[in-house]
Amino acid sequence: xSQEPTEFEKRTRALLEESSGRLDGRTLSRLTQARHAALDRxxxxxxxxxxxxxxxxxxxxAVLAVVIWVGHPPAVEAPASLANLKSVDDFELLTDxxxxxxxxxxxxxxxxxxxxxxxxx
Amino acid sequence: MAERRVTTGMTAFVTLAGxxxxxxxxxxxxxxxxxxxxxxxxxxxxxVEKRAFKIAQLGLRNDEDALDAxxxxxxxxxxxxxxxxxxxxxxxxxxxxxxxxxxxxxxxxVRGRVMAWLPIRExxxxxxxxxxxxxxxxxxxxxxxxxxxxxIGALEAALQDLPPRxxxxxxxxxxxxxxxxxxxxxMGCSEGSVKTHYFRALESLRARLGEVI
Numbered sequence: 001x002s003q004e005p006t007e008f009e010k011r012t013r014a015l016l017e018e019s020s021g022r023l024d025g026r027t028l029s030r031l032t033q034a035r036h037a038a039l040d041r042x043x044x045x046x047x048x049x050x051x052x053x054x055x056x057x058x059x060x061x062a063v064l065a066v067v068i069w070v071g072h073p074p075a076v077e078a079p080a081s082l083a084n085l086k087s088v089d090d091f092e093l094l095t096d097x098x099x100x101x102x103x104x105x106x107x108x109x110x111x112x113x114x115x116x117x118x119x120x121x
Numbered sequence: 122m123a124e125r126r127v128t129t130g131m132t133a134f135v136t137l138a139g140x141x142x143x144x145x146x147x148x149x150x151x152x153x154x155x156x157x158x159x160x161x162x163x164x165x166x167x168x169v170e171k172r173a174f175k176i177a178q179l180g181l182r183n184d185e186d187a188l189d190a191x192x193x194x195x196x197x198x199x200x201x202x203x204x205x206x207x208x209x210x211x212x213x214x215x216x217x218x219x220x221x222x223x224x225x226x227x228x229x230x231v232r233g234r235v236m237a238w239l240p241i242r243e244x245x246x247x248x249x250x251x252x253x254x255x256x257x258x259x260x261x262x263x264x265x266x267x268x269x270x271x272x273i274g275a276l277e278a279a280l281q282d283l284p285p286r287x288x289x290x291x292x293x294x295x296x297x298x299x300x301x302x303x304x305x306x307x308m309g310c311s312e313g314s315v316k317t318h319y320f321r322a323l324e325s326l327r328a329r330l331g332e333v334i
Contacts, residue, residue, distance in 0.1 A: 016296045019273045020171040031170045034192035042199040
């Protein structure tokens, strides 16, 4: 205190000190337990600093990975049948509306094989 | 081969450092600092706990609530402010304690309003008899003790009747011995307010107890 305390202030302080010093055994024990519990928590948190930082860091990394994955999904691979097309002609053949009919007919397949052989010979 | 040589060298260094009590690794230094902080905190808490309890008890008029408030303040200080300079701990601790007392007072007011509407009252304190709790402290003569009991009883009753801010300012300055600046920091107000609260508290107590104590 900046000013010299008066007699009244000194007296009240002495009485309050006396009262604080008269705490019963149970209260003193509870206060000691509270102090030890607080210090125990402090020591535990000091002993395992990695735990304090690794969980938020891991969560942040996971969120970042999800954001990157959603923002830039991997390119979809072309189906093997389309990737194996050797020429534009093959592509046109497949997309031609008439072609399936030609194949589905089935009954003239042997004729076309014979005609193809004849042309080559 | 090179890896083995490095490992051997490190082992030799650690062994020699151990002989000369040298801190070897950053982790070891950190552990030493933690230990020092822990010891300093223990000394600080042990030095304030009784007066802190008395302040909480006068503010809350209930021993269990007062113990809870002190324990919460200890926990909060250790968890959140252990890394601060030890000269900051006292006003911080009393700031936390004052907030906790205020919270408990408010909660009790709300609970009181709710309970007033209910027909069933709270059960009486049915704690078992504790011989240690009931054991008297070693004291002076019975006459002296009686005088002290009366004076303390009158002072505490007068303190309990003060408005909370006056009571807080008086206890922090008079009992805990904080200066005006530290009290202002603990109460979260200006130094001028602290002086006003303290002066009014002192006047009230003097008017009521002048001849008693």
